[in-house]
Amino acid sequence: MDLALSPGDLAFRDEVRAFLDEKFTPDLRAEAARQAGVFAEADLNSRWHRILHQRGWIAPAWPKAYGGAEFTAVQRYIFDSELAEAGTPAIPAMGLQMCGPVLMGYGTAEQKAFFLPRMLSGEHYWCQGYSEPQAGSDLAALQCHAVRDDDHYVVNGTKIWTTHAHYANWMFLLVRTKTEGKPQAGITFLLLDMRTPGLTIQPIITLSGEHEVNQVFFDNVRIPIANRVGEENQGWTVAKYLLEFERGGSSFAARLRGALRQVKAIAQAEAADRGGALWTDPDFRTRFAQVEVETLAVEFTERRVVSQLSTGAPAGDASASMLKLKGTETMQKATELAVEAIGHYAAADQRMALGVGANVSPVGPDHAATPVARYLNARASTIYGGSSEVQRNILARAALGL
Known part of the structure; x- marks a missing residue:
């Protein structure tokens, strides 16, 4: 096991530090220092997102073929550590770090072409629809259900603790599409435009006084089948893959x-x-x-x-x-x-x-x-x-x- 940085890695570290000295301005530093949540507020997040995107560093782990920086494992660690040491705003992980890799692994060519560039630019702001009032750590117990209707799924139910749903314009979510057999075998992974009719977002104010999370209600929300990732009833496999990136x-x-x-x-x-x-x-x-x-x-x-x-x-x-x-x-x-x-x-x-x-x-x-x-x-x-x-x-x- 070699824990020492190579000359090339040290040069990269210096490059990151020089970038932060120039771009992480005093006003950004002051605003970031006042953030108490897991992720930065939407406006601060968007400003920092644009700066990283312009430098080509918004997606350090993504392959260059998809517009990422394709850093090595050591470079990613250096990059993340230097940003954390400097106290930069925490970019929400739901799109770039979670849904993006899932689409690379399980998405169709059309889904990749549409969603990945918009994740990179920040045009799409993502939230995660996993937890429910009776399904959190036991995610297989989820009950938010979807029924096929021609070329759409009709979704009814609720999701809770949905971080930044009040800012997001897209959500990836798990729904139940089959009740027979093992609970894990009846789950499907979908992508939802948050402007879709039938969606209601209710804020949850946490103990720290922040509006960071929400409860989202689905009342006959129609999601195109083209927005399914992977096969129907195979969403558990996709979800487990995604959790590797969350954890x-x-x-x-x-x-x-x-x-x-x-x-x-x-x-x-x-x-x-x-x-x-x-x-x-x-x-x-x-x-x-x-x-x-x-x-x-x-x-x-x-x-x-x-x-x-x-x-x-x-x-x-x-x-x-x-x-x-x-x-x-x-x-x-x-x-x-x-x-x-x-x-x-x-x-x-x-x-x-x-x-x-x-x-x-x-x-x-x-x-x-x-x-x-x-x-x-x-x-x-x-x-x-x-x-x-x-x-x-x-x-x-x-x-x-x-």
């Missing part, structure tokens, strides 16, 4: 280092109960060190996986689950430290200061504005994309053979 590929370590830098800066500015800066408190420093050690473990695991991939060897079935599990749980610990560090400012409602276009100052110093919202938002990270319990089950089977 893997994130640079957790770089984002964790950024979170810990924020914690350290706050702790150096805030007072401890016994006097002096909180950073001098040995109990706080001990907890900080524990999270720092876990972050190093995540980073070396990421580098080990990248090293394997760079040689053409598979990373192993358990790698994505292991990184998703430890990355999200460690991030939750980091956000807990940040809330502890801001002390009594954690009791203030800072939502007005975080809103899009807000001109209200946070209660207390600027560093007190985001920790609580990020702490509350991070509570969901061990649920979406497959809960921690699901990841441990996968690891038990794939890594331990249980």
Whole structure:
């Protein structure tokens, strides 16, 4: 296992850093620093998307044949890490990182020609229709159903926790097209124009005060059969393929280092109960060190996986689950430290200061504005994309053979 960067990789890293110095302007940095959600708000996301698209870097993993950058595994890791270290806006993953690779693997020539260029340009903004009120981690229990009517499917039911559905103009979704036999054998994968009649989007305001997720209702929504990906009743295979991209590929370590830098800066500015800066408190420093050690473990695991991939060897079935599990749980610990560090400012409602276009100052110093919202938002990270319990089950089977 070789964890060292080659001269070519170091040159690429410098190229990315120079790009960020030029294009990630102070106004973008300031706005990105106020984001508390998983993905950036639509306007900020669109601005950053255009900048990356103009550089040819909006789809690092896509093949050049489809308009992607076709970075190597090491280049992708460097690119993701540098963007995370800089704190750039988080581009929503539903189109470029999830639906795009699915279309490359299972889509028709017509679907690829129509959808992929529009994903790259940002003309199409995607959301994911998977979870339902009674079907989340147990996705095979979904009940939103579709019935054939000539050259359309007629869809009725609901989807929930649909991230950015209020911004999206396209959705990929799973529907039940057969009730007999195994639940997994009756699911179909469809693509939906969000302007289609019969669609209703209801906002869900989360504990952190954000409108990030929604519940979507389908009342006789007609979707052309031409918008089916894969064969009817074979959507479970497509869905499993997509989840590989949802659960893997994130640079957790770089984002964790950024979170810990924020914690350290706050702790150096805030007072401890016994006097002096909180950073001098040995109990706080001990907890900080524990999270720092876990972050190093995540980073070396990421580098080990990248090293394997760079040689053409598979990373192993358990790698994505292991990184998703430890990355999200460690991030939750980091956000807990940040809330502890801001002390009594954690009791203030800072939502007005975080809103899009807000001109209200946070209660207390600027560093007190985001920790609580990020702490509350991070509570969901061990649920979406497959809960921690699901990841441990996968690891038990794939890594331990249980």
